[in-house]
Structure formats: structure tokens, C-alpha cells
Amino acid sequence: MAKRIFITGASRGFGKLWAEALLERGDKVAATARDLKTLDDLVAKYGDNILPLQLDVNDRQADFEAIARAKDHFGGIDVLINNAGYGLFGSIEETSEKEAREQMETNFFGLLWLTQAVLPVMRAQGHGHIIQLSSILGVTTLPVLGLYNASKFAVEGLSETLAAEVKGFGIHVTLVEPNGYATDWSGASAIQTTARPEYEPIKAAFTSGMTDDMWGVPEATSAAVLKLIDSKNPPLRLFLGKYAYPLIKQAYESRHAEWTAWNEVSSAAHGK
Incomplete structure (x- = not known):
């Protein structure tokens, strides 16, 4: 049975790949983009199965209106994929207030508003699946990000x-927690802070540690996302890419060792 999907950031990258994979198998997709022209090829190919919606996810009222339009158009929303977002590259000291606020507005608040908007629809249906595009960098960290x-x-x-x-x-x-992929996330979609020379060695070390093999092939993710959407008991977390699991395993082993080493101090701080 065809599913009704709402996906943000469908102009390129994961969003467009996943939207097309869903449309290709016969699902109905409400696809959002800031520039609707980026969806013209999907509209020409898939016709009424796609509802293109112009949307800036930072606009809370527009988010609620877009969800309402998709619900009315398709009769419901089975899956919300909060994919819209971008990378802000630069040290914390370099980051301006405007850059910091805009990063959180898009990557966090836009996702929050759409989640709030779709919940009444899914509650009324008695079912739904909300897929949030996170990252392995939502579980561990890298410098200059x-x-x-x-x-x-x-x-x-x-x-x-x-x-x-x-x-x-x-x-x-x-x-959904991908490791690095060869999308526009670190290219055309990325924002760079104004550099300070003190951080150049850290940035150089960060860049030199990257190899071509570390960047996954975006097209390879579609099968995993389709399987996730079709699962009757989907996981809370799903890594994408072969480097995600070992990186997170290493990070948690390090954390556990440190927690254990300091556990006596931690327990004593309870006071009784």
C-alpha cells in the first residue's frame, strides 16, 4: 500500500534522492524546497504523486500550513522526514551570533515546528512515523563543527x-545518524565562519584526517531508508555508513572508562 510521505529539504542531497526513491516505488510525496524549480524534474516524471511545496522551515506558521496542505491533499501523512539542514564550519570562538542562531533555527527549530505540526495529524490517524535526520555528530563530536x-x-x-x-x-x-557522505552538506550547502589564524592548525589537522573512503555514496542510502519506512517496529536510532558504528563504539567505550574512573567521586557527591 502506498505511503504518504512529507519530506523537507528535497531540492538536493539526501532529500531529493529519498523523495525520488519513494516516488519511484509508488508512494505519494509532499516535497518541500525553498526554490520549487529544483523539483520540476520530479513533478514532470511523477505527476500527481508529488506535491511540491515551497517552504522555509524556519517559518513556524508556514510549517503548520504546509503540513495542513499535505494532509488535505493526500488525506493524511504516514511519515514525516525532517531532512532540511546544513553544516556550519568554524571554531566556536569564530562563530557569530547570527551564524549560531541561524544554525539552530534551521537544524533544530525548523524540525521542532514541523514535528509539532504533524503530531495532531498522526494522533488522529492512530499511526505515524517521524524520521529525524541527525548525524553521528549528534552522538559524538568533531572540532570546527x-x-x-x-x-x-x-x-x-x-x-x-x-x-x-x-x-x-x-x-x-x-x-537517522549518517557518517560523512558526498553530498552538498560540506560543499555548496555549507556555511563558513570568518577564520581566525589561531585555529588554522586544528582545521588543517581535521581536513588532513579525511580520506575519500570515509565519504559514503549518497545513492546507497535509499534502500536503507525505504526499509526503515516499511518496518513495523522501526528502531529509535539507525546509523548510515560503515564508519558510524565503529566511531560511536569507540566514543562510548572512552566515556564509559572515564565514568568508571570517576565513579567514586560521583557517588560520594550524592551525600548519603
């Missing part, structure tokens, strides 16, 4: 809490 890391950590905390709150309504929540 501090605000991006923070935005994804916020998405993780929000979504884990949400999963507990809406389980009784028949609504599933999944955090």
Missing part, C-alpha cells in the same frame, strides 16, 4: 523524549 554538533545533540534529546511521549499514540520516532 561545534554549532552543528550542538544542533544535532539537541535533535537527539528532543527526539528521544518525543519517542517516549508518543509511543502510546501509535507513532514511531527514528533518528
